[in-house]
Amino acid sequence: MQTNLSKQARQLPRAAEAEKVLRSCVHCGFCNATCPTYQLLGDELDGPRGRIYLMKEMLEGAPITAATQTHLDRCLSCRNCESTCPSGVEYHTLLDIGRDFIEQQVPRPLGERLLRSGLRAVVPHPGLFAALTRAGQVLRPWLPGSLQVKLPRTARPAGVRPAIRHPRRMLILEGCVQPGLSPNTNAAAARVLDQLSISLISAPQAGCCGAVDFHMNAQETGLDRARRNIDAWWPALEAGAEAIIQTASGCGAFVKEYGQLLQNDPHYAVKAQRVSELTRDLVQVLQSAELGTLSLNHDLRLAFHCPCTLQHAQKLGGAVEAVLMRLGFSLTTVPDGHLCCGSAGTYSLTQPGLSQQLRDNRLNALESGRPQVIVTANIGCQMHLDGAGRTPVRHWIEIIDEALASYKEQSHA
Numbered sequence: 001m002q003t004n005l006s007k008q009a010r011q012l013p014r015a016a017e018a019e020k021v022l023r024s025c026v027h028c029g030f031c032n033a034t035c036p037t038y039q040l041l042g043d044e045l046d047g048p049r050g051r052i053y054l055m056k057e058m059l060e061g062a063p064i065t066a067a068t069q070t071h072l073d074r075c076l077s078c079r080n081c082e083s084t085c086p087s088g089v090e091y092h093t094l095l096d097i098g099r100d101f102i103e104q105q106v107p108r109p110l111g112e113r114l115l116r117s118g119l120r121a122v123v124p125h126p127g128l129f130a131a132l133t134r135a136g137q138v139l140r141p142w143l144p145g146s147l148q149v150k151l152p153r154t155a156r157p158a159g160v161r162p163a164i165r166h167p168r169r170m171l172i173l174e175g176c177v178q179p180g181l182s183p184n185t186n187a188a189a190a191r192v193l194d195q196l197s198i199s200l201i202s203a204p205q206a207g208c209c210g211a212v213d214f215h216m217n218a219q220e221t222g223l224d225r226a227r228r229n230i231d232a233w234w235p236a237l238e239a240g241a242e243a244i245i246q247t248a249s250g251c252g253a254f255v256k257e258y259g260q261l262l263q264n265d266p267h268y269a270v271k272a273q274r275v276s277e278l279t280r281d282l283v284q285v286l287q288s289a290e291l292g293t294l295s296l297n298h299d300l301r302l303a304f305h306c307p308c309t310l311q312h313a314q315k316l317g318g319a320v321e322a323v324l325m326r327l328g329f330s331l332t333t334v335p336d337g338h339l340c341c342g343s344a345g346t347y348s349l350t351q352p353g354l355s356q357q358l359r360d361n362r363l364n365a366l367e368s369g370r371p372q373v374i375v376t377a378n379i380g381c382q383m384h385l386d387g388a389g390r391t392p393v394r395h396w397i398e399i400i401d402e403a404l405a406s407y408k409e410q411s412h413a
């Protein structure tokens with residue numbers, strides 16, 4: 001598409017990136033076919049092609065309105081459109097730039113500002129978030145239904161983490177909400193990797209990956225969190241840690257972008273690039289691990305919900321399913337597995353109506369093969385789907401961890 005950025009837009013630090021994305025779109029509209037919000041709303045401006053057009057107009061100097069902001073707010077950042085686009089348009093890069101641009105110019109109503117600043121004040125802080133989760137569980141019967149569904153149905157304790165005993169070491173990002181909502185996930189990952197002679201280590205100074213702030217248009221705060229994590233991980237990487245493991249695909253997708261997002265930072269560009277290159281979703285370790293002839297012979301019927309951040313952002317669709325099947329689990333067929341569940345970071349709170357429709361549609365598809373458990377790879381999706389109170393939803397690594405433990409028990413008996 002021909003573009004002619006306005007004088008104001010040309011001053012943006014990422015103007016060249018915006019221009020490149022806009023020029024790569026040929027306006028064919030193939031992407032609309034797989035866009036969840038376009039499917040629900042049927043409005044061209046709630047699909048990727050329309051949003052690209054709105055951002056083009058905005059960056060070329062057209063008046064900016066609250067309506068444009070609403071269409072951009074409704075986007076899930078699921079990146080399904082990127083998987084579909086035949087021209088390789090990096091939609092999410094343009095969306096980040098466009099959302100930041102509009103945020104500076106269109107004031108939000110008070111309620112929205114309070115909700116957004118409240119979320120940013122709580123979500124990225126693991127200690128505060130965990131304390132509020134515990135308080136919420138005690139007070140659950142007295143909370144409104146909209147908050148009850150955000151709390152874990154069953155708080156599974158973490159269990160024992162193995163001692164750090166192997167020469168092969170990998171860092172793990174503990175995450176911000178996961179330790180409070182599903183403390184067993186990272187502990188299970190540590191136990192499974194311990195069986196593969198890999199010790200998981202943490203960097204205590206590392207914290208939230210920065211995605212929450214960044215995607216709520218506090219982009220500089222999000223990047224500061226990225227810089228802090230890079231500083232926290234660097235000594236361990238210099239000491240030989242092989243990788244930085246993410247058990248939440250949302251965090252992994254963002255950390256893999258540190259290199260691109262900090263490419264113009266003279267102090268962090270090189271380190272950020274290295275951190276991104278060394279970042280792995282947990283499944284990538286198991287994909288390449290020697291699982292031998294181990295067959296867990298499990299009779300549990302599973303359905304896998306592949307998070308958008310795993311399949312569309314990290315391009316790892318099919319990876320978890322392949323590992324589970326290699327280990328002997330049976331997986332049900334899930335129709336329209338490319339679609340978003342409506343969790344999308346804080347979307348379930350900022351766009352509750354759309355989010356709930358997407359969740360119900362996804363659960364109908366996931367349950368169509370009558371699984372006993374749904375497994376997924378991102379804490380946001382896990383809590384969002386589980387909150388419906390239907391089929392239980394867990395992280396896939398917990399299922400492997402439990403099967404390994406019972407396999408070991410049986411072989412010692």
Ligand code: SF4
Nearest residue numbers: 025026028029031085
């Ligand atoms: S983003 Fe890709 S699929 Fe969508 S209109 Fe542009 S070129 Fe076509």
Ligand code: SF4
Nearest residue numbers: 035075076078079081
């Ligand atoms: S990121 Fe998802 S919701 Fe947003 S335009 Fe692309 S497909 Fe649609």
